[in-house]
Every structure is written in C-alpha cells, then in structure tokens.
Amino acid sequence: MNKLSLYLAASILALTTAAPVLAATPDELQRRVDDLEATVDALRSEIADIRKTPEFKPVPNFTSSKGDYSFKFRGQIAADAAVFDVKQGATDFNDGTQLRRARLGVDGTIEKDWAYRLEVDVGNASRDDSATGEIDVKDAYVQYKGIENTTITLGQHKTPNTLQQAYSSTDTLFVESPLFVEAFTNRTTAGGDYKAGVSAKYSDINWTATLGVFGENYSINGGGNSGGTATPTYKDEGWGPAARLTWAPVNGVKETLHLGASAYWRDTGGRSSSAIRFRTGPEVSVDSTRLVDTGNIAANDYSFVGGELAGQYGPLYLESEYGRTDVDRITGSNVSFDGGYVGASWVITGENREYKDGAFSRIKPKESFSLSKGGWGAWEIATRYSTLDLNDANIYGGKEDNYSLGLNWYPNNYLRFLVDYVHFDAKKSGVKTEGDAIVTRLGVIW
Structure with a gap:
C-alpha cells in the first residue's frame, strides 16, 4: 500500500x-x-x-494519596543498667544490665475507619514471668473509628486503669512505674496491663470515657490463660469489666489540669485456689527481687479503684495517684491493700508535655541535639515519692516507701536517656530492707 x-x-x-x-x-x-x-x-x-515515596519519621510510613490506607513499622528499645547499695537487710541485689524492652510491630489503617496494630516484645525482661523462651504479645487488635469521637477496640490492648497505664512506656517520667501501679495492674498476677477484650472509648477535647470487658493475655508460647505456660493449669480464664473517666477543666497549650478515676472488677475464673498475687520490687527491674509480696491469695473475685490528679504549668509538671484493691477471699476475712505516689518535674529547657486523650506525652525538644548546629535537646529533672501497703488481716505482704530523683535528656523526638536515683525502704514480716540504687536507661523509639 x-x-x-x-x-x-x-x-x-x-x-x-x-x-x-x-x-x-x-x-x-x-x-x-x-x-x-x-x-x-x-x-x-x-x-x-x-x-509516592514513603515518609520517614524515622521509619517508612506508607500512606495512600487519599489517606484511606496507611502502614508503618513501630518499635522501641529500652536498655537498662543499675547498681545497688544495701544499707540494711540480707538481700543481695544484682548489679548489671538488662534489655528491658525490645519491641517490634506494625500498625495501619484500612479505608480510614479501620485501624490495626500488632506489637511483640523480644526483650528478655519483659517476658511473662511464668514462661520461658517466649515472644511476648503486647498489642494485637483491630479498631473501628467510624463513629465520631469514638474508638471501638477488639483484641489484646491495655486495660483502662491508672494514669501510668494510660501512658506509653516511652513517655513515663521515671524508668519504672510507681509501686502500687506495678502491684495492682501487673498482667501476670493482677487485673491490668495488656489483656484480650473489647472496649469503647469516647474522647472529646476536655474529657474521655472508656469502658471494656477483658479476659486474660495472649501468649505465642501457648496457654495464654495460664500466663504463658505450655499447658494451662486451669480451664477458665479470669475476666471482668474495666473503666476509666478523665476530665481536664483546664486544657491549654501550656496549662493543663487533669482529673481522673479508674476501676476494675475481676472474677478469678478457674484459678481461684491461687487466684491473685500483689508484689513489687524497688522500682528497678534489673533485679527481679520483690521486696513486698502477698503470696498467692485464694479468692473468688477482686476489685480496684483509683484516683488521678495531674497538671502542668509551662515547664512545671505534677502527677499523683492513689489506688486500692479489695479481695473477696474464699476462706477468711476479705482484705484490702492500697498505695499511691506523687511526682513532679521541671523541664530546664522550657518545653512542656502535650496532653491528649487523658494522658501526657513525653517531652519533645524545641531543638534537637547537634554539635554542628548548637542544639542541646531537652533536659528535665524529676522527683517522686511512692508508697505501698500490702498488710491486712493475716496477710503480711509488707510495706514499702520509695524516694526517687531523676535526670532525663531528650536529644530529639526519638531518643531519651534517663538516670534515676532510688532510695527504697521496705519491711515485710518484721524484716527490713533498705538501700539505694542508681539506674540508667537508653531509650530508642520509632
């Protein structure tokens, strides 16, 4: 052609x-x-x-152009080192180091209304106390956010109890939680922390309300209802409702006043013969020695109630809580235990914490540390008094008082260095243990 x-x-x-x-x-x-x-x-x-290329802050964060879908990696490392000086008592504490947390996870959104998260901990010290060789499941849930100001969560997540539990572990003022929080919300021996369940949270600018029902915690190692052991020693999980209510009558950028209350009630399920145990150490987890300990208490059910007061005025920050547990024993009279703390900090470099959804976040420096650019990050000094009483009726778990002083450095948004001095003073069954500890932490968050 x-x-x-x-x-x-x-x-x-x-x-x-x-x-x-x-x-x-x-x-x-x-x-x-x-x-x-x-x-x-x-x-x-x-x-x-x-x-579209993934955003790095500081890990890849993939988001569709319309924002309907997202996916990101998450995790943290917390490495501790501690030394002890025992002034009274026969306890020989371990001077050494510990990988307190080594968490890896992913989270994301699906069609905006749905979210998910899976995070596990491979740090040796964060494993379930009664398990060996375990990969410890932390968050494993799906959320629905299609209702205005409301989040419905199904799966394993934190129970809504205490201000300290509402914090991320990367945002706490000191290396470890106060005495009563560790004793009354420990997930392997009591009713709080990460547990499988369903909850609904309503969150407005000034207040939040959360209500859920929780069983016990998952475990990759099997037997999640037996605290992670390979073969459960009982068949029925403990369960019960948990709730938290917060109100911020003052909620400005630099001035905040927080009031809160939380509670839980739990049926002990199939382990009523050795149902619960309240105990804690010197607020330093490098050594696992418990200075106060009720031992196993046979109970039908038990409950917790706590109050919260916190606030900030510019770089000044204050937090305090009180909590009490009541135990319905199978034999003998019912018993109650209580504790609390008050803590304060001052950010030397002038930053303040962000307040959102009934909790305060960690300090984010105005200028990151850089020798070339002259930035020094953010610096903070903190102090805390913590107390716990585990004596009642014929239960002689002991009483402990701790005094802490801390220095925190935040080089940037993803690193922090903590140094705590802790003076511990405990007395159990007439035996007194008193001493000092210095603990440091290197924390990396992504």
Whole structure:
C-alpha cells in the first residue's frame, strides 16, 4: 500500500470516528468532556500513588494519596543498667544490665475507619514471668473509628486503669512505674496491663470515657490463660469489666489540669485456689527481687479503684495517684491493700508535655541535639515519692516507701536517656530492707 492509500484510509477512519462527535448535541459533548476529565483525574491519582515515596519519621510510613490506607513499622528499645547499695537487710541485689524492652510491630489503617496494630516484645525482661523462651504479645487488635469521637477496640490492648497505664512506656517520667501501679495492674498476677477484650472509648477535647470487658493475655508460647505456660493449669480464664473517666477543666497549650478515676472488677475464673498475687520490687527491674509480696491469695473475685490528679504549668509538671484493691477471699476475712505516689518535674529547657486523650506525652525538644548546629535537646529533672501497703488481716505482704530523683535528656523526638536515683525502704514480716540504687536507661523509639 502506497503513501497516498495510507493517507486516504487514515482520513476516512478519522472522519468516521469524528462523525458521532460532530453530530452530538451540546449536552452530550459536555458529558463526554466531563467523563474525559474524570478519567484524566483518576489516572493522575494512580500515577501519584505509584510515584509516592514513603515518609520517614524515622521509619517508612506508607500512606495512600487519599489517606484511606496507611502502614508503618513501630518499635522501641529500652536498655537498662543499675547498681545497688544495701544499707540494711540480707538481700543481695544484682548489679548489671538488662534489655528491658525490645519491641517490634506494625500498625495501619484500612479505608480510614479501620485501624490495626500488632506489637511483640523480644526483650528478655519483659517476658511473662511464668514462661520461658517466649515472644511476648503486647498489642494485637483491630479498631473501628467510624463513629465520631469514638474508638471501638477488639483484641489484646491495655486495660483502662491508672494514669501510668494510660501512658506509653516511652513517655513515663521515671524508668519504672510507681509501686502500687506495678502491684495492682501487673498482667501476670493482677487485673491490668495488656489483656484480650473489647472496649469503647469516647474522647472529646476536655474529657474521655472508656469502658471494656477483658479476659486474660495472649501468649505465642501457648496457654495464654495460664500466663504463658505450655499447658494451662486451669480451664477458665479470669475476666471482668474495666473503666476509666478523665476530665481536664483546664486544657491549654501550656496549662493543663487533669482529673481522673479508674476501676476494675475481676472474677478469678478457674484459678481461684491461687487466684491473685500483689508484689513489687524497688522500682528497678534489673533485679527481679520483690521486696513486698502477698503470696498467692485464694479468692473468688477482686476489685480496684483509683484516683488521678495531674497538671502542668509551662515547664512545671505534677502527677499523683492513689489506688486500692479489695479481695473477696474464699476462706477468711476479705482484705484490702492500697498505695499511691506523687511526682513532679521541671523541664530546664522550657518545653512542656502535650496532653491528649487523658494522658501526657513525653517531652519533645524545641531543638534537637547537634554539635554542628548548637542544639542541646531537652533536659528535665524529676522527683517522686511512692508508697505501698500490702498488710491486712493475716496477710503480711509488707510495706514499702520509695524516694526517687531523676535526670532525663531528650536529644530529639526519638531518643531519651534517663538516670534515676532510688532510695527504697521496705519491711515485710518484721524484716527490713533498705538501700539505694542508681539506674540508667537508653531509650530508642520509632
């Protein structure tokens, strides 16, 4: 076929294709133009998705152009070192180091309304106390956020108890939780921390309300209802409701006043013969020695109630809590234990904490540490008094008082260095243990 023939064929094809367009009404032409523009916009969006590179803060964070889907890695490392000086008592504490946490996880969103998170801990000291060789499941849940100001969570997540539990472990003022929080919300021996369940949280600018029902915790090692052991020693899990209510009558950028209350009630399930145990150490987890300990208490059920008061005024920060547990024993009279703490800090470099959803976050420095640019990060000094009484009726778990002083350095948003001095003073069954400890922590968050 010569060039003239090709030209004639192409011209005929063009005229044939154009004929319907030339014959179309103005409305039809406009509709076709609109369809063409919509197709072009869709193609542009798809190209943008293909070209879009993940955001790094400081790990890859993948988000679709419309924000319907997202995926990111998350995790933290907390490495501790501690030395002890025992002034009274026969306890020989371990001077040494510990990988307190080594968490790896992912979270993301699906069509905006749904979210998910899976996070495990491979740090030796964070494993379930009654298990060996365990990968410890922390968060493992799905959330629905399609209702305004409301989040419904199904799976393993934190029970809504105490201000300290509401914090991320990366945001706490000191290396370890106060005495009563560790004793009354320990997930292997009591009713708090990470447990499988369902909860609903309503959150407004000034207040939050959370209510849930929780069983016990998962365990990759099997037997989640037996605290992680390979073969459960009982068949029925403990269970019960938990709730927390917070109100911030003052909620400004630099001035905040927080009031809160939380509670739980738990049926002990199939382990009522050795149902619960309240205990804690010197607020230093490098050594696992417990200075106060009720031992196993046979109980039908038990409950907790606690109050919270916290606030900040610029770089000044205050937090305090009181908590009490009541135990319905199978034999003997019912018993109660209580404890509390008060802590304060001053950010030397002037930063303040962000307050959101009934909790305060860690300090984020105005300027990151940099020798070349002259930034020094954020510096904070803190102090805390903590007390716990585990004596009642014929239960002689002991009483402990701790005094702590801390220095915290935040080089940037993802690193922190903590140094705590802790003076512990405990007395159990007439035996007194008193001493000092210095503990340091290197924390990395992503």
